[in-house]
Amino acid sequence: MDWDKLRIFHAVAEAGSFTHAGDQLNLSQSAVSRQISALEDSLNVTLFHRHARGLILTEQGELLYRTAHEIFGKLSMVEAQLAESKDRPRGALKITTTVAFGSTWLAPRMREFIELYPDIETHLILADRELDLSMREADVAIRLSPPRQADLVQRHLLTVHINIYASPHYLKKSSSPASAKDLDKHRLVVYGEDARPPVPDVNWLLRIGNDSGQLRKPALTVNNVYGVMRAVQAGAGLGALPEFMAQGSSDLVQVLPELTGPTIDAYFVYPEELRSSKRIQVFRDFLLRHVTAQRF
Incomplete structure (x- = not known):
């Protein structure tokens, strides 16, 4: 199988069109189309259904794409390992984590x-x-839940507690709650229901201290924890936030400190193949140093 044609096929499958793939590969649309046709002829299969709105992989195309995606991911990982200096960490390091953290x-x-x-x-x-x-979408991750993939190395970083916060501006207009029952009298900003919540029981603020068994009605829902924080800072109401978001912030004041929500465990995660990478090692040590110095 021609590796150059396979590379072009992979780009087309990712982009969903000859034109967009050509832009990425610096090739004309016609040149990309010819290469795909030549690959289909050599394999004697149709790889794409062609229609006016773009391209859709056939069953055979899906099979080839999954294999090619895995191969190019592994090659990219090996390339990064080979490029890394023995004496000094160098090369690209892609780090992923949640928007809030x-x-x-x-x-x-x-x-x-x-x-x-x-x-x-x-x-x-x-x-x-x-x-x-494993597909090199990133090299390392900081995840707020245990990794599900068996081939990933994981290191527990920290346990984060969730507390209730308000802005000084909001508390000037509305007296600070003295008990959980007082939450009935306040505007509450919570996580929206139209997205997968980042932690179990993310909207515990709506039920805690409510003897009726019914959930309080929120004043505002936001489907992102960072968005919840910004709304609370602006005086929209009370909100439950991870403590790492509030530490050192002059526009967030903790209320009802005796009440805490579910805890979050954060993990440093990376593929087994990168265990000996100096880039990974120095970044891991950097994180651990800051977590140790931080009071959570």
């Missing part, structure tokens, strides 16, 4: 890391969906 805790600490290791090309990928590390 990445924006509020990790990103502010990355200045020190890039100054310590200028030869590492550091990329933060903040997404609330889990990227596939």
Whole structure:
């Protein structure tokens, strides 16, 4: 099988069109189309259904795409390992974590890391969906739940508690609640129901201290924890937030400190193949140093 044609096929399958794949590969649409046709002729199968709105993989195309995707992912991982210096960590390091943790805790600490290791090309990928590390969508992840893949190395980083916060502006207008029952009198900002919640019982604020058994009606729902924090900071109401988001913030005040929500365990995760990578080792040690120095 022609590797160059396979590379072009993989790009087309990812892009969903000859034109978009050509833009990525710096080839014309017609050149890409010819290469795909030649690959189909050599295999004697149809790889794409062609229609006016784009391309759809056939059953045979799906099989080839899954295999090619795995191969190119493994090759990319090997390339990174070969490029890494024995003496000094270098090369690309793609780090993924959630929007909330990445924006509020990790990103502010990355200045020190890039100054310590200028030869590492550091990329933060903040997404609330889990990227596939085995396919090199990222090299390492900080995940707020145990990894489900058996071939991933995991290291417990920290346990985070969730507390109730409000802005000073909001508390000036509405007196601070003295008990859980008082939450009935306050505007509550909670996680939306139209997305997968980041932790079990994420909206515990709606039920705690409510003797009726019915959930309180929230004033605002946001399907992202970072968005909940921003709304609370702006005075929209009370919200339950991980403590790492509130530490050091002058516009978030903890209320009802005796009440805490579900805990979150954060893990540092990476593929087994990268266990000996110096980039991974120095970033892991960097994280552990900051977690140890941080009071959670």
